[in-house]
Amino acid sequence: MKTWRIGALLWLISILAWSAPGEITVAAASDLTFALTEIAHRFEQKTGNHVKLAFGSSGNFFAQIQNGASFDVFFSADVEYPRKLTVGGLAAAPTLWVYGTGRIVLWAPAGSSLDLKKMGMRALLDPSVQEIAIANPAHAPYGRAAVAALQSSRLYEQVRDKLVLGENISQAAQFVESGNAQLGILALSLALAPTLKDKGTYWEIPTDSYPPIEQAAVIPTAAPNQALARAFLDYVRTPEAQAILRQYGFQPPPGKR
Amino acid sequence: MTSGLTGDGEASAGKRALSAQIRRRFSGGFELAVELEAPAGITVLFGRSGSGKTTLLNCVAGLLAPDAGAICVGERVLFDAEHKLNVPVVRRRVGYVFQDLALFPHLTAEQNIAYGLGGLAVSQRRRRAQAMLEQFRIAQIAGRRPAELSGGERQRVALARSLVIEPHVLLLDEPLAALDLPTQSHLIADLRGWNREHSIPVLYVTHSQREAFALGERVVVLEEGKILAQGPPQEVLRAPHQETVAQLAGFENIFNAHVVSLHESHGTMTCRLENSTADLEVPLSQAVSGAPVRIAIHAGDILMAVECPHGLSARNVLAGRLMELEQRGPTVHARVDCGAIFRVRLTPGARESLALDVGRAVWLVIKTYSCQLLEREPQ
Amino acid sequence: MSWQALALSVKLAAVVSAVLCMIGLPIAYWIAYSRWRWKFLVESVVALPLVLPPTVLGFYLLVAMGPRSPLGRLWLRAFGHTLSFTFEGLVVASLIYSLPFTVQPFAAAFRSVDQQLVQASATLGVSRLRTFVRVIVPLSYAGIITGLVLSFAHTLGEFGVVLMVGGNIPGVTRTVSIDIYDQVQSLNYVAANQTALLLLAVSFLTLSVVYAVNRKVWAL
Numbered sequence: 119m120k121t122w123r124i125g126a127l128l129w130l131i132s133i134l135a136w137s138a139p140g141e142i143t144v145a146a147a148s149d150l151t152f153a154l155t156e157i158a159h160r161f162e163q164k165t166g167n168h169v170k171l172a173f174g175s176s177g178n179f180f181a182q183i184q185n186g187a188s189f190d191v192f193f194s195a196d197v198e199y200p201r202k203l204t205v206g207g208l209a210a211a212p213t214l215w216v217y218g219t220g221r222i223v224l225w226a227p228a229g230s231s232l233d234l235k236k237m238g239m240r241a242l243l244d245p246s247v248q249e250i251a252i253a254n255p256a257h258a259p260y261g262r263a264a265v266a267a268l269q270s271s272r273l274y275e276q277v278r279d280k281l282v283l284g285e286n287i288s289q290a291a292q293f294v295e296s297g298n299a300q301l302g303i304l305a306l307s308l309a310l311a312p313t314l315k316d317k318g319t320y321w322e323i324p325t326d327s328y329p330p331i332e333q334a335a336v337i338p339t340a341a342p343n344q345a346l347a348r349a350f351l352d353y354v355r356t357p358e359a360q361a362i363l364r365q366y367g368f369q370p371p372p373g374k375r
Numbered sequence: 376m377t378s379g380l381t382g383d384g385e386a387s388a389g390k391r392a393l394s395a396q397i398r399r400r401f402s403g404g405f406e407l408a409v410e411l412e413a414p415a416g417i418t419v420l421f422g423r424s425g426s427g428k429t430t431l432l433n434c435v436a437g438l439l440a441p442d443a444g445a446i447c448v449g450e451r452v453l454f455d456a457e458h459k460l461n462v463p464v465v466r467r468r469v470g471y472v473f474q475d476l477a478l479f480p481h482l483t484a485e486q487n488i489a490y491g492l493g494g495l496a497v498s499q500r501r502r503r504a505q506a507m508l509e510q511f512r513i514a515q516i517a518g519r520r521p522a523e524l525s526g527g528e529r530q531r532v533a534l535a536r537s538l539v540i541e542p543h544v545l546l547l548d549e550p551l552a553a554l555d556l557p558t559q560s561h562l563i564a565d566l567r568g569w570n571r572e573h574s575i576p577v578l579y580v581t582h583s584q585r586e587a588f589a590l591g592e593r594v595v596v597l598e599e600g601k602i603l604a605q606g607p608p609q610e611v612l613r614a615p616h617q618e619t620v621a622q623l624a625g626f627e628n629i630f631n632a633h634v635v636s637l638h639e640s641h642g643t644m645t646c647r648l649e650n651s652t653a654d655l656e657v658p659l660s661q662a663v664s665g666a667p668v669r670i671a672i673h674a675g676d677i678l679m680a681v682e683c684p685h686g687l688s689a690r691n692v693l694a695g696r697l698m699e700l701e702q703r704g705p706t707v708h709a710r711v712d713c714g715a716i717f718r719v720r721l722t723p724g725a726r727e728s729l730a731l732d733v734g735r736a737v738w739l740v741i742k743t744y745s746c747q748l749l750e751r752e753p754q
Numbered sequence: 755m756s757w758q759a760l761a762l763s764v765k766l767a768a769v770v771s772a773v774l775c776m777i778g779l780p781i782a783y784w785i786a787y788s789r790w791r792w793k794f795l796v797e798s799v800v801a802l803p804l805v806l807p808p809t810v811l812g813f814y815l816l817v818a819m820g821p822r823s824p825l826g827r828l829w830l831r832a833f834g835h836t837l838s839f840t841f842e843g844l845v846v847a848s849l850i851y852s853l854p855f856t857v858q859p860f861a862a863a864f865r866s867v868d869q870q871l872v873q874a875s876a877t878l879g880v881s882r883l884r885t886f887v888r889v890i891v892p893l894s895y896a897g898i899i900t901g902l903v904l905s906f907a908h909t910l911g912e913f914g915v916v917l918m919v920g921g922n923i924p925g926v927t928r929t930v931s932i933d934i935y936d937q938v939q940s941l942n943y944v945a946a947n948q949t950a951l952l953l954l955a956v957s958f959l960t961l962s963v964v965y966a967v968n969r970k971v972w973a974l
Contacts, residue, residue: 177939248835254922257939282839282921293921297821298838438873464876477874481892490888491878540878 147195177257306367419591470537782860812918863897
């Protein structure tokens with residue numbers, strides 16, 4: 119007699135669980151901090167589902183996913199890490215999607231005597247510049263782009279000793295924003311972010327001096343909530359979300375409209 | 376090695392005397408309130424544990440500051456509450472041998488002794504330390520650490536360490552307590568020898584009467600932070616007037632009695648012990664017939680006989696029965712019922728030669744002058 | 755093989771331990787013997803690095819070293835550049851981070867020295883400073899060595915604080931822990947494992963030597 123009561127209870131709970139709001143965990147590169155927070159917020163409002171965001175270095179997330187971390191979506195700052203995941207069978211190739219192109223800028227804190235618009239890359243050679251913050255090129259795509267830009271401008275050898283490496287692009291931004299470094303090569307998306315916008319000046323480094331920073335997202339095969347993950351990615355493709363990306367300095371992916 | 380001995384006896388002894396008026400209250404309610412004059416020579420501080428002896432030493436040494444009073448050695452003022460003068464410990468030149476000795480475990484005997492001689496040249500330091508080692512007959516253990524020394528050797532090192540700095544006052548806190556009898560006797564002899572040479576005030580804390588008698592030219596009895604009695608040991612400890620002192624001094628027989636009759640021409644009076652039929656003839660006092668008295672007799676002052684003795688000078692011969700016999704260490708303790716219970720101390724030899732046994736009929740012999748009249752303390 | 759990073763870490767740990775020994779002794783002495791009623795506040799401040807996340811500590815240190823803080827400006831004026839991203843900056847950060855690991859064992863050792871020995875030394879006319887040197891310190895060797903070893907090992911393995919204020923400059927602030935992290939990030943797992951193993955070996959060797967020597971300290 120008791121068993122049917124328990125059965126009814128379980129059935130009720132499962133119904134509630136099924137109709138309860140879904141939740142996904144999204145791992146994203148630091149440069150997406152502001153753009154993706156806003157996009158996720160809109161998504162939550164629209165669908166009533168919950169999006170947990172984790173920002174950090176792409177290399178870090180890549181290693182974690184390789185070792186079994188259960189993120190639902192991975193927004194990398196490059197295209198290599200997602201590609202490696204699909205090759206290794208840890209993500210489904212069809213889910214790989216280049217969501218935008220990143221740009222790097224030269225950034226100086228407010229109060230700096232350097233006129234970036236006039237000096238451009240030559241600002242890096244100014245004697246007042248003793249530390250230049252970039253993301254660690256060993257594992258951060260924006261760091262690699264920064265080094266590429268320095269090399270193509272033939273400035274790398276001269277400024278090499280002044281380079282200070284941030285664990286990710288956000289830390290590089292923090293170094294220069296706090297004044298500990300006098301200049302930084304940061305992501306455009308960070309320079310446009312509300313927290314940095316009025317704290318300094320930036321100059322867009324010519325895009326022909328570094329390979330394009332294609333940034334891709336992918337859904338790992340170990341994602342706990344595949345359906346919701348796909349729904350989220352679909353939302354990011356919408357013009358509404360794309361506009362937000364644009365607003366934060368992400369250019370449309372080459373060849374895509 | 377003699378220092379500062381001028382040879383003019385009394386005058387210089389007075390010049391170097393320790394004079395202390397100390398009041399110190401503790402949070403638990405205990406209060407030390409004493410006024411003390413200790414001339415050059417050994418003054419024994421006698422009392423129970425907790426009576427304030429160590430506190431007194433600590434005040435003289437400067438480890439504890441009194442609430443009020445003054446401490447002087449000769450003309451040097453060490454402490455004066457009124458003038459807010461408090462000479463710090465390191466400048467007092469007070470030698471202090473703690474109860475636990477406090478030898479530095481990581482230094483050798485010689486290094487311990489030389490520890491306080493920092494201001495001297497190395498060669499002088501060694502010479503003085505060596506001389507001390509020889510004087511205390513411990514030269515052979517100079518290179519050993521305290522953990523490797525016997526109790527007596529450690530005691531000597533502690534003494535030598537405090538004396539080598541030529542202090543103006545020496546404080547000894549129960550220095551012989553943990554030693555066996557032969558070692559104690561040796562050390563007492565050494566100390567007396569040293570004292571003859573140097574003549575500084577020495578405060579010697581003990582609760583052993585034997586030490587008090589062997590060493591003390593003066594005894595000061597402390598109880599609950601106050602001085603009960605002071606004077607030569609024969610007076611204070613053998614003829615106590617206060618009950619507490621009597622108890623401390625080992626007077627195990629203390630009786631209530633009342634005066635029965637006075638014998639002025641003999642200088643004695645007869646007293647009947649309370650709740651008994653026993654009478655004692657004691658020295659005459661100001662009491663009147665019928666007045667209550669309190670009598671104390673030292674257990675070691677009572678003679679025991681197995682047949683009724685005759686022709687003795689003692690005025691008190693009491694017949695009784697042996698109730699209890701117990702050997703504790705080198706002494707035999709006996710209890711005899713003569714109408715009142717008397718405690719008697721005998722040697723084991725006496726017990727054997729008299730073939731004493733419980734239940735035996737015995738006679739106790741007590742001299743008049745062995746009976747001490749105590750002040751009746753207000754209850 | 756990141757010998758440079760390992761050498762840097764060892765150098766940092768050695769320098770920090772040496773400096774901590776010097777500043778730790780007086781601080782520990784004060785903590786052990788002072789009877790100031792607000793002493794507990796000082797003890798809490800000293801112990802703070804134990805409970806603060808290293809990254810939080812590192813972040814605030816970075817701000818303090820930067821040109822916007824009064825301390826940072828002072829340093830800038832004196833030396834022409836800020837403390838951040840320098841070896842000296844790592845030393846300062848590590849001093850704060852490892853302070854309790856030195857001070858606490860020191861203070862515990864001092865407190866456990868029999869007070870009567872200190873009193874005896876005073877009655878023999880020896881000043882407080884000399885008593886400290888001749889009695890308290892020799893009888894506290896075990897605690898002092900423990901404190902030094904702990905701060906050495908702790909600094910050797912430091913990551914969070916160095917990450918925040920170091921800037922990852924090879925030969926200057928790229929310590930071995932940052933180096934291993936970098937290699938993992940760059941997917942050079944083989945190199946990462948090799949460096950990690952080397953670090954483990956060096957740490958174990960150091961600790962073994964110290965504990966072996968420490969056995970000869972006075973049996974009290």
